[in-house]
C-alpha cells in the first residue's frame with residue numbers, strides 16, 4: 068500500500084524509548100527507524116543522559132497543520148519527515164556543534180541518522196533516519212496489516228464466523244460471540260452458538276447501535292434489528308429468525324465488502 072505523509076497506519080509505527088519531554092508529543096517512529104533509535108538510546112543511557120530526550124517523533128497531518136498555523140513550524144503540512152515517522156526532535160542538544168550536539172552526532176550518524184534537514188531549517192534537534200524505514204535487522208518488519216480474510220459464505224446463517232467478521236469490521240473484540248442478550252429477544256434471533264443470553268449486552272451490538280444512531284444498550288432487540296435491516300436495504304420486520312435469513316445474507320454480503 069502507498070503510505071501518505073501524516074497518515075501512516077498505526078501498524079507501521081512503534082513507540083520509542085525516551086519520549087514525552089512535553090505532553091504534545093507522539094513518540095513513535097516507523098519500525099526500522101524505531102529499532103535504530105533504540106540503539107542510539109542505549110548509547111545515551113550509558114552516557115547517563117536524561118531518560119526523556121524525545122520532544123517529538125511521528126506528527127500526523129492535523130498536528131503538522133496546527134504547528135504551521137501557530138508558527139511552531141515553517142514546514143508545509145505533508146512535507147515534514149515527522150509525518151513519515153522518520154524524524155525525531157532530540158531535547159537538550161544545545162546549538163549546532165555544541166558538545167552535546169557533537170556527542171549525539173557521533174552516535175547517530177553511523178546509524179544512518181543526520182541533521183541535514185534540521186540544519187537547513189535552523190533546528191539542531193531535528194534528526195532524520197535515512198535507513199530502511201520498515202526493515203529491522205535486514206528483514207521486512209512484520210508490520211503491514213494482515214491480508215483481508217477470506218470471504219464469508221453468504222448462506223444467511225448467523226454463526227460465529229459472521230459475528231467475528233462483524234466484530235472485526237466494527238473494531239470490537241473478535242470472539243465470534245454476541246454476549247449478554249435478553250432471553251426475551253430470543254424470538255427475534257436465529258438459534259445460534261454466536262448468541263449468548265444473560266445480561267449486560269454486547270459491545271459489538273453497542274458499536275452497531277452507535278453507528279446507526281440508536282440507543283446503544285447492547286441488546287439485539289427488534290428495534291435494533293429493524294435499524295440494521297434498513298441499513299442493509301432489506302425488509303424491516305425486526306427478525307433475524309428465519310434460517311437462512313435474507314437479513315443475515317445481506318449482512319454477510321455487506322461484511323464481505325469490508326464495511327457495515
Ligand SMILES: [Zn+2]
Pocket residue numbers: 149154155156190192193194
Ligand atoms: Zn523536528
